Structure formats: C-alpha cells, structure tokens
Amino acid sequence: MSEKIYVLLLRLYPSHFREQYGDAALQLYRDRARDEKGFLSGLRLWTDLLADLVLSVPRQYLYVQPSFAGVARPHAPGMPSFFVLEGESLPAKQILLGGILSLAFLCVFWISLNSATKHTAQPAIAYRSSPHHSASRQPRALQPPSVPAAKNFAVSELSNLDAAQRRRVIDGAIAKLNEYYVYPDLGRQMAEALAAHQQRGDYNSISDAETFAVVLTTHLREVSHDRHLFVGYNPEENPANHDGPTPTELARYRSDMQRSNCTFEKVEILPRNIGYLKFNEFPDPAICRPTVTAVMKKLNNADAIIFDLRDNHGGDPQMVSLIASYLFNRPTHVNDIYDRRKNSTRQFWTKSPVSGNALADKRAYVLTSSGTFSGAEEFAYDLKMLKRATVVGETTTGGAHPARTHQIDEHFRIRVPEARPINPVSKKNWEGTGVEPDVKVNAADALDTAQTLAEQRHNRH
Amino acid sequence: MPKRKLDPLPSAAFQILLSLAGEDLHGYAIMRQVAEQTDGRMRLGPGTLYSSIATLLEEKFIAEVDERDDPRLGHERRRYYRLTSSGRKLARSEANRLADLLRVARTKKIFRGDYV
Numbered sequence: 307m308s309e310k311i312y313v314l315l316l317r318l319y320p321s322h323f324r325e326q327y328g329d330a331a332l333q334l335y336r337d338r339a340r341d342e343k344g345f346l347s348g349l350r351l352w353t354d355l356l357a358d359l360v361l362s363v364p365r366q367y368l369y370v371q372p373s374f375a376g377v378a379r380p381h382a383p384g385m386p387s388f389f390v391l392e393g394e395s396l397p398a399k400q401i402l403l404g405g406i407l408s409l410a411f412l413c414v415f416w417i418s419l420n421s422a423t424k425h426t427a428q429p430a431i432a433y434r435s436s437p438h439h440s441a442s443r444q445p446r447a448l449q450p451p452s453v454p455a456a457k458n459f460a461v462s463e464l465s466n467l468d469a470a471q472r473r474r475v476i477d478g479a480i481a482k483l484n485e486y487y488v489y490p491d492l493g494r495q496m497a498e499a500l501a502a503h504q505q506r507g508d509y510n511s512i513s514d515a516e517t518f519a520v521v522l523t524t525h526l527r528e529v530s531h532d533r534h535l536f537v538g539y540n541p542e543e544n545p546a547n548h549d550g551p552t553p554t555e556l557a558r559y560r561s562d563m564q565r566s567n568c569t570f571e572k573v574e575i576l577p578r579n580i581g582y583l584k585f586n587e588f589p590d591p592a593i594c595r596p597t598v599t600a601v602m603k604k605l606n607n608a609d610a611i612i613f614d615l616r617d618n619h620g621g622d623p624q625m626v627s628l629i630a631s632y633l634f635n636r637p638t639h640v641n642d643i644y645d646r647r648k649n650s651t652r653q654f655w656t657k658s659p660v661s662g663n664a665l666a667d668k669r670a671y672v673l674t675s676s677g678t679f680s681g682a683e684e685f686a687y688d689l690k691m692l693k694r695a696t697v698v699g700e701t702t703t704g705g706a707h708p709a710r711t712h713q714i715d716e717h718f719r720i721r722v723p724e725a726r727p728i729n730p731v732s733k734k735n736w737e738g739t740g741v742e743p744d745v746k747v748n749a750a751d752a753l754d755t756a757q758t759l760a761e762q763r764h765n766r767h
Numbered sequence: 768m769p770k771r772k773l774d775p776l777p778s779a780a781f782q783i784l785l786s787l788a789g790e791d792l793h794g795y796a797i798m799r800q801v802a803e804q805t806d807g808r809m810r811l812g813p814g815t816l817y818s819s820i821a822t823l824l825e826e827k828f829i830a831e832v833d834e835r836d837d838p839r840l841g842h843e844r845r846r847y848y849r850l851t852s853s854g855r856k857l858a859r860s861e862a863n864r865l866a867d868l869l870r871v872a873r874t875k876k877i878f879r880g881d882y883v
Contacts, residue, residue: 331817332813334798358813359812
C-alpha cells in the first residue's frame with residue numbers, strides 16, 4: 307500500500323519530470339523499501355521522501371524552459387549559454403510555492419490514505435521501462451550514422467538467438483530492402499549479399515542479438531556504403547510489422563527535446579556583433595518550432611551569423627528549410643526529395659520572409675566537421691549551392707538518403723533509406739562524397755576561422 | 768539577472784559528481800554512495816536525486832552510459848551514469864574552492880585544536 311501512496315505523490319511532479327524519471331524514482335523507492343525494513347527504518351524512509359517532495363517539487367515547477375528573449379550579451383567561449391531562472395534566487399517565491407505544495411501534498415496524502423485500497427488497477431503514471439537508446443531513438447527521417455558497438459549486455463533469454471530467429475530476421479530484412487530501398491538494383495544486391503552470407507553459414511555461430519544486428523549492418527554497408535542503413539536490436543518488445551516510431555519512442559523523443567532545448571546548445575552574440583548558433587539536430591518542427599523562433603529572435607540584430615553544425619547529425623528536412631527561411635527575403639527553392647514509396651518528388655521551399663526577421667541579407671557561415679551528417683549536410687549543401695553561406699571546416703560524412711524504420715519482429719528493426727535529395731541547382735546530392743567546404747580547415751579551428759572571416763568583412767564595410 | 772542552474776554548485780550536485788568519480792553508477796547506487804561519503808548526513812530522495820541528475824546531464828557534466836541490470840539488485844534494468852571530463856573539472860574546481868575556504872577558516876583559527 308505504501309508504494310501506491312508514493313505513486314500518488316509522484317503525481318505532484320510536473321509531467322516532463324514524471325515522463326523522464328517517474329519510473330526511476332519509483333524504482334529507487336522500491337530499492338529503499340526493500341533494503342530498509344522495520345518500523346524505524348520505514349519511518350526514516352518516509353521522512354526522507356516527504357522532505358524530498360517538499361524541496362524538489364517546487365524546484366521542478368520553477369524550472370522553466372530557457373528563454374532567449376532577454377538582452378543579448380557576450381559569453382566566454384566554450385561555456386553553455388542557456389539562461390534559466392534559478393530557484394535559489396527567488397527565495398520568497400520558493401517558500402510560498404513550497405508552502406502551497408506542502409498543503410496540497412498533505413491533502414493528497416490524507417485522501418490517498420483513505421482511498422488507497424480502492425486503487426487496485428493500473429498505476430497512476432506510465433511505468434514504461436526506458437527503451438534502449440541505440441536501438442530506439444529513431445523517430446526522425448534523417449538519422450545519425452551510429453552503429454551500436456556490441457555491448458557487454460547481460461545475456462538474457464531474449465538475446466539468445468536460434469537459427470529460426472536468425473532466418474526470420476534475415477528474411478524480413480531482405481523483404482524490406484527489396485520493397486523500399488531507394489535504388490531498387492542496389493536494394494536487390496544487398497538482399498542477395500545477406501542471403502549469400504546466410505547460405506555460407508556466416509551467421510550460424512552468432513547467438514547474441516546485438517552482435518547479430520551489428521554484423522548485418524556491416525554486411526549491408528559493405529555493398530551500398532549507405533550510412534543511413536541500419537539493423538538494430540531492442541531488448542524491449544515492440545509490435546512487429548510496425549513502421550516508424552512507436553508511441554513510447556515518440557513520447558521519449560518529445561521529452562528528450564524538451565530537456566535538451568531542442569538540441570540548441572549555444573546561442574550567443576560573439577564580439578563584433580556576430581551571432582553564433584550551435585545545434586546538434588534538425589528536430590521535428592511540430593515540437594521545436596517555438597524554440598527556433600526564440601533562438602532566431604535572440605540573434606536577429608547580429609551583423610553576421612554562424613551556424614555551428616560540427617556535432618549535428620541531421621533530422622527533419624522540414625526543419626532544414628524552416629531554419630533556412632531566416633536567410634532569405636522571398637520563398638526560395640532549397641531542395642527536392644524523391645521518395646521511392648510514393649514514386650514522387652517533393653519540393654522544399656523556405657517560408658521566407660519571416661515576419662520581423664532582419665537576418666535575410668546578413669552574411670552567413672556554416673561550420674562543418676567530418677561527423678556532420680544527413681540533414682545537417684543538406685543545410686550546408688543547400689546554402690552552398692545557392693551561394694548564400696560560406697561553408698567552413700571539414701568535408702562532411704556523406705549521407706543523403708532519408709530513411710524509414712521498419713520493425714521486422716518484436717525486437718529487430720531495419721532502417722531503410724527510401725528517398726534521395728535532388729538539389730535544384732546541382733541536380734545531385736552529397737551521398738558518398740560529403741559536402742566540400744568553401745574554406746577547408748580542421749573542425750577544431752572552424753569557429754576561429756569563420757569569426758576572422760566575418761570580422762574582416764566587417765572591417766571592410 | 769538569470770543565473771546558471773549550477774552556479775553556485777548545489778551540494779547535492781557536487782556529491783553526485785564525487786560519487787561518480789570512481790565508477791559508473793545507477794541512481795540507487797549514487798544515493799547509497801552519497802550517504803556513505805557523507806556519513807549518512809545526506810540521503811538524496813528520488814526528486815532531488817533525479818532533478819540534479821537531469822541538470823548535470825543537461826550541462827554535460829555527466830552522461831548516460833548504458834542501461835543494464837545490477838546483479839546485486841535483481842533483474843530490473845537501470846540507467847547508469849558516468850562523470851564526463853568537464854564534470855571532473857567542475858568537481859575539481861569546487862573542491863579547490865572548498866580547500867581555499869578551509870585555508871581561510873584555518874588562518875582565522877575558528878577550529879578548536881589543530882586536527883583539521
């Protein structure tokens with residue numbers, strides 16, 4: 307019964323905290339309840355829990371998403387620039403909120419004592435066990451090139467494969483490749499390669515599921531060199547034959563984006579009024595559009611703007627054109643994407659002009675590294691082709707094909723590239739070649755170089 | 768003026784950084800390690816623990832390494848955390864700050880005897 311009370315008390319936390327840490331908090335409660343038996347220990351446990359609630363619940367509500375609307379000020383380079391409201395700077399408000407929440411929780415505590423016995427069905431918060439990161443965080447169209455290394459997983463029954471399971475996974479992968487891979491011939495060649503490996507018995511000795519997924523990915527990439535192709539294993543069960551992210555993954559993605567400020571890591575005004583923006587994904591505009599609006603507003607009065615994509619692994623093509631919108635005064639055709647499944651080509655245009663935006667005629671620089679991938683490469687490539695930005699840094703990874711993820715069985719999934727960009731200027735894309743920078747320097751020196759370039763231009767004006 | 772959440776570094780966050788200095792730990796192990804290194808004076812509740820972890824993750828002072836079970840605690844999967852190099856730097860600078868403070872306290876002779 308006391309666990310049920312704690313579940314009810316957890317409801318006092320805001321939903322973003324519950325989604326992220328609700329199950330971990332409950333797990334910690336269970337651990338302590340198991341280890342600290344007896345009346346005195348139990349009393350101490352509950353004193354700790356109640357004190358913890360009174361202190362931490364107000365802090366969670368006081369924590370607001372970083373606001374970029376404040377006065378721009380330069381930061382020491384290398385330091386994160388998120389502005390947040392700090393709980394400790396508002397003691398009076400915190401005490402008041404703490405008081406109100408304490409009263410609220412005493413009421414809930416009282417009610418729960420009286421009604422806990424009636425709550426026998428589902429627990430109040432969703433007890434999702436957290437999906438395994440490497441295999442499940444793939445709700446976007448363009449994805450990072452990571453192949454998870456074979457980890458020292460605690461071997462469970464699930465991860466022990468037999469011949470029938472291996473065959474099912476290979477057959478599933480072959481079917482998806484034949485049906486969807488953007489270049490049908492290459493899709494067939496990859497399917498044949500898997501079948502040939504299977505016939506030679508190359509997979510017979512692999513009983514660990516993660517290893518099997520990594521080996522399949524390697525064999526597929528040996529044929530196509532397509533860094534978006536990926537076979538993954540997830541210890542959790544997902545519905546088979548499901549395409550795209552599951553509701554749990556979408557919820558996790560949403561809370562990840564909220565927690566990470568949509569991956570906008572640095573938003574600063576550098577010396578000589580140069581705007582600097584570092585972000586590590588092109589996230590779903592449905593979730594992150596307000597963040598983009600706030601970020602760009604903060605840099606609106608800059609004389610030049612630097613987009614740092616050195617750690618950016620891509621994302622949603624719509625976000626690519628949304629951010630590019632700030633660099634043009636009229637709707638501009640930045641990219642086309644041919645989709646094999648639909649057998650049609652979709653045009654991508656910027657949504658320019660953006661109301662109130664003053665950056666459309668300002669100089670722009672894009673920083674790249676050899677790890678800049680996928681949608682981030684599109685951003686660099688589009689702007690380079692339109693001669694709207696100077697690309698500074700290293701040649702990018704070279705992954706251009708947007709992909710969809712298919713669940714083969716309850717645990718294995720395959721990400722199949724189904725589309726290819728056709729740049730309206732070059733009529734080509736950057737698959738396999740990467741984007742060549744205009745100014746080639748080591749990634750570590752790219753920011754300094756871009757700043758120097760921007761300052762030189764500034765002095766000439 | 769808005770402030771950064773970890774400036775000054777709250778003692779719970781500092782204790783978490785210290786607890787991870789030796790090895791990667793999951794939430795409950797961090798709580799136990801902190802209790803041990805403070806002689807039981809600080810028992811982090813779930814709310815304080817995970818809100819501090821969230822902030823430290825956000826600022827990249829710690830990182831999630833993987834998810835696995837702890838054989839001593841059954842078969843539930845647990846998220847493990849690791850100190851990053853910037854987290855180690857932060858812990859070191861906080862420790863230096865405290866050492867400076869201690870030096871000042873010593874020169875002001877606020878300790879009884881010379882045992883510190």
